[in-house]
Amino acid sequence: MSAARLCVIGSSHVACLKLAETGGAPTGLPATEYFAASGNLIAELHLTDGRYLAAAAGGAVAPQLAAVSAGKTRIDLADYDAFALVGVCFQFRDILRLFRSHCLWRHRDWRGARALIGDAGFAEFLRGVYRFRPAYRFARDIAAVRPDAPVLLLPSPFPTAAVLEEQGMRDLRDLRDTSYFAEIVRLHRDAATAAARSVGARVLFQRDEAVAAPGFTAPRFNEAAVGLRAADKTSPGQWHEEKRAADPWHMNRAFGRMRLEDIRAALAA
Numbered sequence: 001m002s003a004a005r006l007c008v009i010g011s012s013h014v015a016c017l018k019l020a021e022t023g024g025a026p027t028g029l030p031a032t033e034y035f036a037a038s039g040n041l042i043a044e045l046h047l048t049d050g051r052y053l054a055a056a057a058g059g060a061v062a063p064q065l066a067a068v069s070a071g072k073t074r075i076d077l078a079d080y081d082a083f084a085l086v087g088v089c090f091q092f093r094d095i096l097r098l099f100r101s102h103c104l105w106r107h108r109d110w111r112g113a114r115a116l117i118g119d120a121g122f123a124e125f126l127r128g129v130y131r132f133r134p135a136y137r138f139a140r141d142i143a144a145v146r147p148d149a150p151v152l153l154l155p156s157p158f159p160t161a162a163v164l165e166e167q168g169m170r171d172l173r174d175l176r177d178t179s180y181f182a183e184i185v186r187l188h189r190d191a192a193t194a195a196a197r198s199v200g201a202r203v204l205f206q207r208d209e210a211v212a213a214p215g216f217t218a219p220r221f222n223e224a225a226v227g228l229r230a231a232d233k234t235s236p237g238q239w240h241e242e243k244r245a246a247d248p249w250h251m252n253r254a255f256g257r258m259r260l261e262d263i264r265a266a267l268a269a
Helices: 014-022 061-068 092-099 119-132 135-145 161-165 170-175 180-198 253-268
Strands: 005-010 031-036 046-048 052-054 074-076 082-086 102-104 115-117 151-154 211-213 226-228 240-242
Touching (some): 014 253, 092 102, 151 253
Parallel strands (some): 005 031
Antiparallel strands (some): 046 052
């Protein structure tokens, strides 16, 4: 494998990957360092001094970043041969939130849609998501410092079907056995692939074996799901926590190991 050092940057979905590595990383994976913060906090990082991703002093991202990365609060992009950006690119959640209340004209016959959105409106929505998610800015920053380094984008996992019991999602329950979710997944994959290509990156979707149905992750990967501790509670030895309350969006160590194997295979290819 040409990549000797891998840098993983992302949201709380990085937790299951890092935790999987502590239990024994897949053979053949480069030496890996992790940098993560909850939600979109990682967007506080900006390119400084021509080679570092760093946050302004006093920002909310620093405590979590330091805890996950064994004390580092900035990323020297020149130190790494490959990059994986996790959970901070196009997310299925973004499109699902739109289509729980809207649908495209060609999907108008499905029950549950409360409003129509045209292709132009959908394209504007996608542009807004693209501007908001930091992965694409990071990919451009990486290309400026390490133009030959591969950049992989790993969207957050699909939720489990339990998400349909959440407030605001229940209107979609009757559509679970239709092709509605398959159509949303197709739109998500197309948008994510195009966005990755626009910054010279490659998107890695989760494997079919982790999918229970279009748009949903198999429940076994949600058992003992993990995320990051809150910024005010985190420390190098206590950077992650198991999700005690129902959380259909985060996944567990087994899912994390699968994603590490996906990264290894992509870099080998």
